[in-house]
Amino acid sequence: MKKPQRRNPRPVRPAKGERELIRRIAALLPGGGRPIGFGDDMARLEAGAGGLLWTTDMLMDGVDFDSRAHAWAQIGRKAMAVNLSDCAATATRPVAALCAVALNDGLSMDDAVALFRGVLECGTEFDCPVSGGDTNSWAQPTVVCIAVAARPEPDCAPVTREGARPGDLVWLTGAVGGSLLGRHLRPEPRIREALEINRRLAPRAMIDISDGLAVDLWHICEASGCGAWLDESLLEAAIHADARRLAEKSGSPPLEHALYDGEDFELITALPADAPGETCAQLGLIRVGQFTAERELVLRRAAGTCEPVEIRGWEHFRA
């Protein structure tokens, strides 16, 4: 569901590529309805309040990781973490995982075991045992595909992208930007934070930042039928130190990195305007903007001017 950051992000063009493919898949589904589960963070596996949800993410060598630069244990950890981040995005608790691999023929047995060790250790860290999988090999680059099932906490419904309303505030679980300096390799799924937010703050909508703050916030806006503004002054507190460091190299302002870099895996959540500030502070949340009725994404500059935020990120499949 998530598209990790690429070195060369391309703008999302609506009605093309992956979104068009998802639309056409949706048309094949019974009722021809909205493509629930494709493009969402998790899909329903069981009906009912406490029913299981599940998700799958496929990572490919040369696209989502680089086996020439990254250790296999790190790659395995990342493959599990991006799936667990989908659980965080829906405020559900992971139950178990499956892990299927197509290993490049050149991998040694030790590399293959290291890959699985990374997967299993990350699972253990978040109480998500790996219950099975499928091991294959081939002459092409390595592919890792994980599926995770998760369950909402008792009396807490899963959070979707759909419920944000004009007037709700935009909050982040942490500072963003510059993940390419290394954080992209060790994503920290915000599951505990998400469960706390869901239990204490009645969030209206939530998503994890995989493609970037701007585009992932826009995903909430699209699903919720609203827009949002982000405030430059508020965003100061949400610019990661890595974004500032990367800005020195890239020449782009740190704010650009905060808005458009991907693979942070912090959460964006829509909270009611009257959400208790003390609780938000206890949870380390950072307020960066507000949802609006106008279906556009706007940056309010510290100088008082407004400008549109670009909706850009990576999109797969552009046939």
Place this chain on the structure above:
Amino acid sequence: MKKPQRRNPRPVRPAKGERELIRRIAALLPGGGRPIGFGDDMARLEAGAGGLLWTTDMLMDGVDFDSRAHAWAQIGRKAMAVNLSDCAATATRPVAALCAVALNDGLSMDDAVALFRGVLECGTEFDCPVSGGDTNSWAQPTVVCIAVAARPEPDCAPVTREGARPGDLVWLTGAVGGSLLGRHLRPEPRIREALEINRRLAPRAMIDISDGLAVDLWHICEASGCGAWLDESLLEAAIHADARRLAEKSGSPPLEHALYDGEDFELITALPADAPGETCAQLGLIRVGQFTAERELVLRRAAGTCEPVEIRGWEHFRA
């Protein structure tokens, strides 16, 4: 979990390749126990009698299918069918599926949609809706990875590979061999048959034939701690017409094709010796041998002699 037939099967060498990898993964799991779910047809997702099971199978272009020769809808159908065949092998009823893809950049939008149509139509045929997935693209050959969750019928436990006992009879749901002539492209998961067998015949063990009758029967023997003999005369009724046709081309005897060809997706089941023959006949089952205490696989020739059956099939990952 299943390894479809390849043009050039290599003998399974114990303690090498995939089995060694699975053993080493198992050693990483809590308790270092047996690798439940890796190498089995399905893994436990939920505890308890009626709890969900799940499975995943990854198919790669050039290994499990050939996109130059096969239609994309057929490839999608096959990807779903091999997963549903795992449900059949455990006598569970599919509930829902996830489908992740890495599409080769050269695919047209119509090809991509055809692939998903194949997946969805096969799912619909077996009451298994696709509830979500992950769409990616890359410059490498296409990969399709499906996960399926399934549930045992009320008052019917899932069937494993473990319960066969010496004296139990070896039954097949249908004739086997020669699937390369075309049946390998349109596998028919034997879910309905499996549920009937489980409801009416108290099967002790079951597996679907993906690698071949000989090696998959041996998988039951290994898991159950026993051996088996197959009878040449009984096998006459289990040699598919395609096996005879292929034998004319290959020069191998039809029996060889029945024993060693893969991708039939018929079921092998261990039934108690007193299982009612009338019910077995009603279900179209074919008796081909018997389980034994000796841990070996033997062919009883019509002439009265006995010879060992080769344990050979495809094994992934031979580092």
